[in-house]
Amino acid sequence: MVQVNADYLKLKAGYLFPEISRRIKDFSANNLAADLIRLGIGDVTEPLPMACREAMKLAIDEMGTEQGFRGYGPEQGYQWLREAISENDYVSHGCEIAPEEIFVSDGSKCDSSNILDILGKENKIAVTDPVYPVYVDTNVMAGRTGEANSKGEYKGLSYIPINSENGFEAQIPKERFDLIYLCFPNNPTGAVATKEQLASWVEYAKEKNSLILFDAAYEAFIKDDSIPHSIYEIKGARDCAIEFRSFSKNAGFTGTRCAFTVIPKSLKGKAGKQEIDLWSLWNRRQSTKFNGVSYIVQRGAEAAYSKEGKAQIKRLVNFYMDNAQIIKANLTSAGFEVFGAINAPYAWIKTPKNMSSWDFFDFLLEKANVVGTPGSGFGAAGEGYFRLSAFNSRENVEKAMERIVKL
Numbered sequence: 001m002v003q004v005n006a007d008y009l010k011l012k013a014g015y016l017f018p019e020i021s022r023r024i025k026d027f028s029a030n031n032l033a034a035d036l037i038r039l040g041i042g043d044v045t046e047p048l049p050m051a052c053r054e055a056m057k058l059a060i061d062e063m064g065t066e067q068g069f070r071g072y073g074p075e076q077g078y079q080w081l082r083e084a085i086s087e088n089d090y091v092s093h094g095c096e097i098a099p100e101e102i103f104v105s106d107g108s109k110c111d112s113s114n115i116l117d118i119l120g121k122e123n124k125i126a127v128t129d130p131v132y133p134v135y136v137d138t139n140v141m142a143g144r145t146g147e148a149n150s151k152g153e154y155k156g157l158s159y160i161p162i163n164s165e166n167g168f169e170a171q172i173p174k175e176r177f178d179l180i181y182l183c184f185p186n187n188p189t190g191a192v193a194t195k196e197q198l199a200s201w202v203e204y205a206k207e208k209n210s211l212i213l214f215d216a217a218y219e220a221f222i223k224d225d226s227i228p229h230s231i232y233e234i235k236g237a238r239d240c241a242i243e244f245r246s247f248s249k250n251a252g253f254t255g256t257r258c259a260f261t262v263i264p265k266s267l268k269g270k271a272g273k274q275e276i277d278l279w280s281l282w283n284r285r286q287s288t289k290f291n292g293v294s295y296i297v298q299r300g301a302e303a304a305y306s307k308e309g310k311a312q313i314k315r316l317v318n319f320y321m322d323n324a325q326i327i328k329a330n331l332t333s334a335g336f337e338v339f340g341a342i343n344a345p346y347a348w349i350k351t352p353k354n355m356s357s358w359d360f361f362d363f364l365l366e367k368a369n370v371v372g373t374p375g376s377g378f379g380a381a382g383e384g385y386f387r388l389s390a391f392n393s394r395e396n397v398e399k400a401m402e403r404i405v406k407l
Contacts, residue, residue: 007143012152016133016377017041020361027365037400039327039388040371042187042346044252046319046393048300049312052251055303059296073292076283077104077260081298084305085260089245095232101264101279103286104293104301106257108217108244112181113138114289115213115242115261118281119269123178128170129159130188130378130385132215135181151380161381162189164350168339169193172200176208182231183215185222188378188387189348190340192227198234205240211269212241217259220250220317222343238264242278249320249345249391251304251313258293258301320345323390323397330401331388345390348375360386368403 062068082099090097146155168191246259337350357374375385
């Protein structure tokens with residue numbers, strides 16, 4: 001009989017969002033008339049920007065001609081898209097990121113998992129708590145951890161708490177870690193990191209020869225001009241950080257799939273005593289295991305940087321952030337303690353009356369027919385909190401708030 005990867009058996013339960021889906025399915029089977037409003041999974045609801053749609057249509061027509069047909073594209077992404085990303089997301093913001101340092105992919109979730117392919121198993125790893133579950137679960141699956149304790153914390157991982165007591169600021173550890181996962185604006189708490197805070201992390205990483213994996217998937221939702229959109233706005237970050245970004249939330253590409261990862265050519269690692277270029281390793285990995293994002297989708301992503309695309313995306317982002325403000329204002333007026341929802345599309349709520357996160361999930365599901373995400377699903381420090389997403393229609397957000405306030 002074939003042997004399986006036993007590291008998968010260390011996972012305490014199903015991935016957070018499938019578990020939510022299971023509970024919803026069970027509830028719906030017994031409540032057929034229930035009108036559920038889903039503010040749980042961070043999936044967008046509004047149509048793709050017109051500029052992106054038109055670009056994709058033109059690309060489809062191109063593919064129908066002998067002159068315009070394209071087969072396999074470059075695994076790293078087409079040069080014209082990488083140039084658009086470099087200029088609009090980095091150079092124009094004072095970041096020295098060249099097109100060659102950008103790798104187009106089908107999702108930040110995939111890249112933040114696949115990056116482990118080029119990193120050694122002996123690295124000491126730190127994650128924030130609460131944390132996007134993918135960072136933890138993929139390390140478990142790859143055999144980089146031991147078993148989980150009663151709180152769900154895995155041996156071999158170190159957890160940096162971010163909560164209301166420390167202002168949702170990830171504290172610089174005193175000990176050395178090889179690999180640190182940071183996500184700002186933060187999923188799930190909606191917290192942001194100031195330029196000074198990120199500079200402290202870069203200073204730590206350079207001093208300790210550590211690598212920061214920086215998830216900036218929600219940077220488009222930052223409203224405060226003083227908050228950095230990229231870790232590369234910090235001097236020295238090119239020598240200690242990899243950044244992940246996505247078109248999923250800002251341009252609505254969750255169903256079309258396009259993202260990118262930045263690996264500066266100055267970034268180094270070690271194999272024994274030998275210094276290794278991480279860019280070359282990732283390039284080799286992508287060339288071997290990835291066939292690239294479709295030409296049609298990449299043309300749509302390129303259009304996000306057109307004048308029309310930028311304006312349409314700005315309206316999309318503002319729409320979701322208006323939803324976030326509606327959630328925050330209504331729940332605050334109802335007596336809830338609400339964090340986030342200012343520079344991020346997530347409201348992070350303290351559960352009332354010391355209810356557990358999953359109890360509050362069940363309570364809202366049954367009493368208000370509203371679906372959210374239990375904080376404990378993001379880690380032990382998320383217990384007692386609850387996440388609501390602003391990704392939904394205005395009508396559904398307002399209706400959900402009316403139901404919750406009535407409770």
